[in-house]
Amino acid sequence: MTTLVTGATGFVGSAVARTLLARGHELRLLTRASSDRSNLIGLPAEVVVGDLTDPASLARAAAGCRYVVHVAADYRIWVPDPNEMLRANVEGALAMVRAAANAGAERIVHCSSVAALGLIGDGSLSDENTPAREEDFVGIYKRSKFLAEQALLQAMARENLPVVIVNPAAPVGPRDIKPTPTGKMIRDAAAGKVPAFIDTGLNIVHVDDVAEGHALALERGRIGERYVLGGENMLLRDVLALVCDVAGRKPPTICLPEGLVWPVAAVMEWFAALTGIPPMMTRDHLKMARKKMFYSSAKAINELGYQPRPVRLAVEDAVAWFRANGMLKR
Numbered sequence: 001m002t003t004l005v006t007g008a009t010g011f012v013g014s015a016v017a018r019t020l021l022a023r024g025h026e027l028r029l030l031t032r033a034s035s036d037r038s039n040l041i042g043l044p045a046e047v048v049v050g051d052l053t054d055p056a057s058l059a060r061a062a063a064g065c066r067y068v069v070h071v072a073a074d075y076r077i078w079v080p081d082p083n084e085m086l087r088a089n090v091e092g093a094l095a096m097v098r099a100a101a102n103a104g105a106e107r108i109v110h111c112s113s114v115a116a117l118g119l120i121g122d123g124s125l126s127d128e129n130t131p132a133r134e135e136d137f138v139g140i141y142k143r144s145k146f147l148a149e150q151a152l153l154q155a156m157a158r159e160n161l162p163v164v165i166v167n168p169a170a171p172v173g174p175r176d177i178k179p180t181p182t183g184k185m186i187r188d189a190a191a192g193k194v195p196a197f198i199d200t201g202l203n204i205v206h207v208d209d210v211a212e213g214h215a216l217a218l219e220r221g222r223i224g225e226r227y228v229l230g231g232e233n234m235l236l237r238d239v240l241a242l243v244c245d246v247a248g249r250k251p252p253t254i255c256l257p258e259g260l261v262w263p264v265a266a267v268m269e270w271f272a273a274l275t276g277i278p279p280m281m282t283r284d285h286l287k288m289a290r291k292k293m294f295y296s297s298a299k300a301i302n303e304l305g306y307q308p309r310p311v312r313l314a315v316e317d318a319v320a321w322f323r324a325n326g327m328l329k330r
Contacts (some may be wrong), residue, residue: 004105006030006052006096007072011183012111012168014039015211016071019211021045023215028070032062039175052092058099068100069214071111076142077181078272078282082140089144091116094151101161108163110152111324114203114295116145116165121291123201124231128167128226128299139284142219146271149226165220167215169230169295172314173207174321183318187328189240190247190319196254197236198261201292204239205231206314209306216304227304232311233294235326246315258286 003020007013008029017040019029027045030039042048050057052072062068074088093110100108115137118130136148137143149165156163176183182204188194213229221227235241241251267287268279300306322328 001067001330002028003067003069004030004062004100005069005071006027006061007070007111008043008045009035009037009039010158011039011178011180012171012207012210013071014174014175015207016069016214017043017045017093017294018109019208019215020069020218023231025067028061028065030058036177038177041089049249052088052096055095055099058096058227060097062100062103062105065100065105067107067109067218068096068105069111069218070100071214073095073111074144075180076278077139077141077285078269078278079140080273080276085140085144086089086147089141090148090151093148094155095163097155097163099151101159106162107223108161109214109221110163110165112149112165112167112226113142113145114167114169114230114293115142116149117226117228117295118295119291121293123294125291125294125296127228127296137321138281138287142240142288147282162223164217164223165226166217166221166300167201167226167228168210169205169228169293171207172204172311173317175207176318176321176326179322179327186243186315186318187322189243189252190322190328192249194240194252196256197240197254198256198286198289199236200289201233201235201294202239202294203233203295204228204311204314205229206309206311206317209308209314212305213297213300213306216300216306220304222303226280227293227300227306229300229306230295230297231308231314234290234311235292242312243315243319245293246312246319258289258319262286
């Protein structure tokens with residue numbers, strides 16, 4: 001029973017690979033030649049080299065695989081070339097799913113994101129059925145994940161592709177080697193480098209729960225359906241307070257108005273365009289923060305048996321891992 005996992009060198013993908021391995025799957029892992037393979041150390045798996053922009057490599061990777069779990073994606077809030085992200089997240093996702101189907105895969109799990117779903121934003125819970133329009137999506141990452149989902153849903157309807165889609169919220173936990181934007185926020189807050197915050201909210205989930213959700217979707221998910229894999233909905237100030245409590249620091253108490261931060265974000269974007277160094281904050285960050293990113297995982301809980309753990313455990317695991325790997329001083 002060979003199962004292909006893409007993106008296994010990354011944060012979510014490495015957790016998915018470990019979860020599937022524990023369930024008895026024989027793993028094949030697709031990685032780019034340039035990828036950091038630290039997260040693969042100790043994993044008994046076949047590693048093949050390929051790229052989402054190289055369809056031939058995807059076909060080779062999928063050959064002979066009974067299942068395919070596509071986790072690989074470009075996850076950045078700011079990119080110097082948006083087309084690069086669109087190629088990976090939209091065209092690459094469609095190419096991977098088609099390669100898997102052409103190879104005879106019985107079931108394919110595509111890792112999307114809550115970023116691809118409609119958002120109410122007033123504190124109410126959004127879910128898989130919340131209406132969404134392309135013009136509602138702020139930032140190239142959210143837009144790319146939405147467009148990828150739309151392309152897949154259309155292809156699934158036309159070509160009868162055996163795909164289940166999962167929509168993780170903001171994952172937190174061990175092996176966040178880059179780190180991801182959410183992981184960077186956790187690390188910086190634990191280091192005392194977040195002196196203030198803006199009024200917004202998000203859904204935080206342990207990365208291992210997200211991985212478990214992928215496995216459950218592979219085993220029990222209904223073809224053609226989407227499942228939100230979330231944890232707890234929290235105001236940003238409460239997330240930061242929790243991180244600081246775990247790290248033994250005083251939490252930030254200053255809530256910054258958007259109007260004050262907007263010109264700072266504009267300057268950071270200008271500097272990033274000149275240097276190529278990603279900005280700490282962008283105007284898209286501020287636009288996204290206008291809506292509380294709260295989601296319901298009820299469908300996954302009821303249909304898949306998904307059971308996310310308390311967020312405090314995710315934060316504790318993340319802080320411990322950052323410290324153990326020299327990314328956060330004690």
